[in-house]
Amino acid sequence: MTTTAAHTAAGSGVSEAELEAGRRAYELDRKHVFHSWSAQEQIKPMTVIRAEGSYVWDGEGNRLLDFSSQLVNTNIGHQHPKVVAAIQEQAGKLCTIAPQFANDARSEAARLVAELTPGELDKVFFTNGGADAVEHAIRMARLHTGRYKVLSAYRSYHGGTALAVNVTGDPRRIANDYGNAGTVHFHAPFLYRSQFHAATEAEETQRALEHLETTIQLEGADRFAAIILESIPGTAGIMVPPPGYLQGVRELATKYGMMFIADEVMAGFGRSGKWFAIDHFDVVPDLLTFAKGVNSGYVPLGGVAISPEIYATFADRPYPGGLTYSGHPLACAAAVATINAMREERMVEHAADLGETVFGPGLAELAAKHSSIGEVRGVGAFWAIELVKNQQTREPMAAYGGSSPAMNELIAACKSRGLLPFANFNRIHVVPPLNISAEDARAGLAILDEALEATDRHVES
Template sequence: MTLPNGSTPDQARRAAARAYELDRLHVFHSWSAQAQITPMTITASQGCHVWDGDGNRLLDFSSQLVNTNIGHQHPKVVAAVQEQAAKLCTVAPQHVNEARSEAARLIAERTPGDLNKIFFTNGGADAVEHAVRMARLHTGRYKVLARYRSYHGGTETAINLTGDPRRWPNDHGNSGVVHFFGPFLYRSQFHSSDETEETERALAHLEQTIAFEGPSTIAAIILESIPGTAGIMVPPPGYLAGVRQLCDRYGIIFIADEVMSGFGRTGKWFAIEHFEGVVPDLLAFAKGVNSGYVPLGGVAISPDIAATFDDRAYPGGLTYSGHPLATAAAVATINAMTDERIIENAADIGARVLGPGLRELAERHPSIGEVRGIGVFWALELVRDKATREPLAPYGGSSPAMNELVAACRAAGMLVFVNFNRLHVVPPCVVSEGEAKEGLAMLDHALLTADQHVGR
């Protein structure tokens, strides 16, 4: 028996032990108290599965950090990176290279509206940074409005835009960011009774925030088209269209953050396409553009904003902007998604298998307060009491109940993505019907641990 990378289980275990030893000696992990973690070693991956340091095969229902949309080790993307490395490993961004040009064309063809210029970055956070910089320079204004319950990245501007507790240690109140409440009917800030009220009241709140902050001071409003890490709260009908109208009314740039929701995750190329007629001025992307095989992100830019820099130098750049290996991976990813109908698969699996299956789980498990999602982008809101909606873990923290659930999922053979009291169901877009049903069965069993905490 050999693993997908060609090693035997014994070889993989020895390599994993050595890697873990070196990791604990020398690697500084993100978002972690270093002495309190025991990170899992991954030795191999293939499709929707990974293998841990003990040789266990795990169904990856996390897509790592919700980015391996095309699955692990897709042969066309691996081959494209290998071919590009043999031809041109790297080149400075001021020079034209074939891979970057073709990647920009493919992305521009798929972005909504006329977002036809692409600025490449190294990932999602710096895509957001540059989108905000462009908006500020274009408008001559500084403030940016961002919603609570959001995540936009870990760099200075992006983390201040973020509307979850990871912002708090980094926020000194001087970033020019103003937060507002977005729509979230299950935990409505507006005491709404249905989606129509939630849309109307959330838009009224946003317009009031604009009025009180001063429209002439606001450069941009940034929103995840469908918030990801914060809970996969699909905006109610009319909300994003209303935000677009407010931006037009007050001369504010609308930035759509599609870092997590883009490139097939929701069953369309971009999540904002689910909301007819809504086109942002700037669109930040990363993750699924090449499934993280080589780091890559970017900003798709409207003609009006692009024209601002026709005869005025844009004051920003990156040594690895449009890196040939990364953009070659993007070209192969986008072409494979198109040729293999991977996005259509995500839509189909979501509508036929995951959505109905998760709603069936909610009927059986008292710990599931709400099921939300679309495509292969779902969240389970876990609660101690369905009537009071008391969360299974506090906002900004974890709990023994959530830790037990994660352990039960892993024992069942599954990797999951959790945040506070939520379990996110986010397999790769290539997930098969059989794999999706297998994952649902594993969740059904693991959720028994969460049920034990209901009413306690």
């Protein structure tokens, strides 16, 4: 008997009016909407007509368990009543105001963020999302140091705007990369596919740090304004850094006078089982970027948390940057409600517990069972399943930067059973809302268990 979280329209309480609205939405989408990262005539976007908690309903009225948190941003799930109410209340009081004016929503959101960030990152510059947070963090580092170059890792993602996509290390950068953005890429640790012929985490850390320092020296140690790293890389594969690596990066940044920017856009706000992923490593960066989970994307918001040293640069010197919607009241009210709800409902602790008691053990069982799984890795509610054609050669089930019939079959098998997955290249990421119930989390893993038969059929001996 097939395990499924799906329900047909007849049994899910979806009305005919909702279905008709969904059909109309799809028709207009195909006529007028230009989609990101897509060949426009080759896509058939899924229509979503309703969402609640850990579930979404598609245009046919089927209910799907959201194991993607959309783009790993709905950390508190869909339509959380406390956040919806806060947005409604704020809209009735002050919908918008220019960023040069103080307002209570932005002030309280900044206070709460500063309360959570590591060290003394107590000043917050609000942006509209993660990409412009990265842009402004790099701009601050460049102005603070008087230098231009920026180091970032291959297998990383930092955003889609001009500078952020050049800092990005995944294939989406390439079409936009003209070699003139001042970015230099290096290999970060990834033991399963080690660039350093390492056999242990200790070797991977040592050799990755040696490679990084050599890159700094060969590229001009006095030319770098910053190094930017995702504390735990997200879209690129959820490769948790081995012990000692981020501490080593912090030391190299200090040694060579560059700013260490921790990109917490995806990994932050509880995703890893701590408020920020960098908290796992006892490291304090000079700048920290955030977005996504700060208010679960209910209203677009991002930001940069700033060290006292960098703040001092702009204490009596104007910072040459700003945004019309910086600290937008609706977005900040949503952030305040989100952070408070996460604390009151202990969502961060719940995510940590899910990682230890459900996802870690459950995914290990799947890895032992399925010949197409090369590795599972992660922490909290932040996990990746690396799919391979052969466990010995570790040949990916899809090429880096692409997909494959096997991966398409797996995604279709998940959806047909009522699971909305997050897929990237040869991986499925297990990244549901942080407040998903243990029961629903196990149900999602059970669906994955069945769906993985699709990739097992493509394993080559």
